[in-house]
Structure formats: structure tokens, C-alpha cells
Amino acid sequence: MAIQPSRILIVDDHPLVRAGLCSLFDDEPDLSVCAEVGNVRDAIAVARTESPDLALIDISLEDGNGIELIKRLKVHIPELKMLVCSMHDESLFAERAINAGARGYVNKHQITEQILEAARQVLAGRIYLSDKMVERVIDGFAKRKDTGGSSIEDLSDRELEVFGLIGQGLSTSKIAERLHLSVKTIETHREKIKRKLQLATGGELVRHAVQWHIEQA
Numbered sequence: 001m002a003i004q005p006s007r008i009l010i011v012d013d014h015p016l017v018r019a020g021l022c023s024l025f026d027d028e029p030d031l032s033v034c035a036e037v038g039n040v041r042d043a044i045a046v047a048r049t050e051s052p053d054l055a056l057i058d059i060s061l062e063d064g065n066g067i068e069l070i071k072r073l074k075v076h077i078p079e080l081k082m083l084v085c086s087m088h089d090e091s092l093f094a095e096r097a098i099n100a101g102a103r104g105y106v107n108k109h110q111i112t113e114q115i116l117e118a119a120r121q122v123l124a125g126r127i128y129l130s131d132k133m134v135e136r137v138i139d140g141f142a143k144r145k146d147t148g149g150s151s152i153e154d155l156s157d158r159e160l161e162v163f164g165l166i167g168q169g170l171s172t173s174k175i176a177e178r179l180h181l182s183v184k185t186i187e188t189h190r191e192k193i194k195r196k197l198q199l200a201t202g203g204e205l206v207r208h209a210v211q212w213h214i215e216q217a
């Protein structure tokens with residue numbers, strides 16, 4: 001009796017990326033894409049109906065954040081294995097993804113063999129991180145910048161999400177609408193971010209966020 005291929009759910013907000021990943025996995029006899037979606041809402045619904053073995057999740061999604069999606073899937077479908085596949089900085093997001101419930105982090109810029117290896121390792125119950133990130137974990141994140149103040153790494157997951165949206169040019173009201181939160185809550189997050197990053201004004205916060213967004217692009 002032939003062994004059934006592992007079923008993969010792709011969650012990415014770019015249709016072309018989803019198409020490329022579908023093509024990549026469908027060429028492998030042991031891997032098969034059961035569904036592909038671009039937002040948090042559909043990801044949760046499809047994960048419940050399709051029962052995938054692995055969810056491949058991007059950080060930036062149409063209606064939210066991949067880290068928050070991982071947390072929600074971990075609660076609703078604890079047996080689901082999750083792997084982040086994103087272009088965002090691994091040193092900033094990999095630890096957050098693992099803490100949220102993912103089993104690995106692979107950069108979209110990696111060659112296809114590494115993406116396939118990451119998927120197979122996570123499906124086998126192992127954690128997948130780049131050699132660089134493994135070294136960082138072992139060293140206790142000793143290379144974290146220590147300037148006598150706080151860094152972006154000290155922001156909570158929600159604060160980092162708000163910071164990223166500020167960098168994209170979204171107003172407080174638009175961020176509140178995007179995250180389904182009140183304007184007052186977003187204003188509170190902004191103040192916490194300013195305090196943690198030792199920024200005096202809203203203008204400094206916006207400039208800092210925009211510069212960070214440009215560096216991440």
C-alpha cells in the first residue's frame with residue numbers, strides 16, 4: 001500500500017508565492033498541498049476542515065500577523081505542525097515564532113532544497129532553524145545589541161506588529177481597524193513602543209518605524 005503524502009496548508013498573502021510553493025511541493029512524492037490561503041480567517045477555517053499535517057505560514061498576512069495566527073492555531077489545533085516561511089529578519093522573528101508554537105523558521109530567499117528540508121524536518125517532529133540562528137540560540141542571544149537602552153527585540157509581539165504597521169504609513173485609526181482593536185489601545189501601544197525605544201515624540205517613532213520597514217523590505 002502506497003504511503004500517503006503529507007498534507008500541507010500554505011498561508012501567504014502573495015498569490016505568486018503561493019503558486020510557487022504549490023509547484024515546489026507538488027513535485028515531491030511525499031508532500032502535497034491540500035489548500036492555500038492568504039489570510040488569518042481562511043487559514044483557521046481551512047485548517048479545521050482540511051486537517052493538514054503542516055501549515056507553512058508567512059509573517060505578514062492580509063488581515064493580520066502570522067505570529068498571532070500561530071498562537072490561535074496552537075490553541076484550536078494543538079497537533080498541527082507549523083513552519084514559518086518569510087522574508088522577514090530571522091533573528092527578530094524566529095524566536096517569537098517558536099515561542100508562539102511554530103516548529104521552525106525558513107527564509108523565502110533560501111534555495112528550494114532548504115525549504116523542502118525544513119518542511120520534512122518539522123513533519124518528522126524536529127525543529128528547523130538556520131545554522132546562524134541555532135548558534136544564536138546556543139549563545140543565549142549574546143549578540144543582541146546592548147547600547148544601554150532597549151532595542152526592537154524588546155517589543156512584545158503585538159507592539160512589534162503595531163510598529164511595523166506604523167512603518168508602512170498607517171494611521172492610528174487604520175491600525176486599529178486592521179487589528180480589530182480600539183484606537184485607545186493602539187495609542188497605548190504607541191506610547192509603550194516610544195518608551196521602550198526611548199523615542200521622545202510621535203514624529204521620531206514614525207521615522208524610526210519607516211526606516212526599520214525599509215530595511216526589512
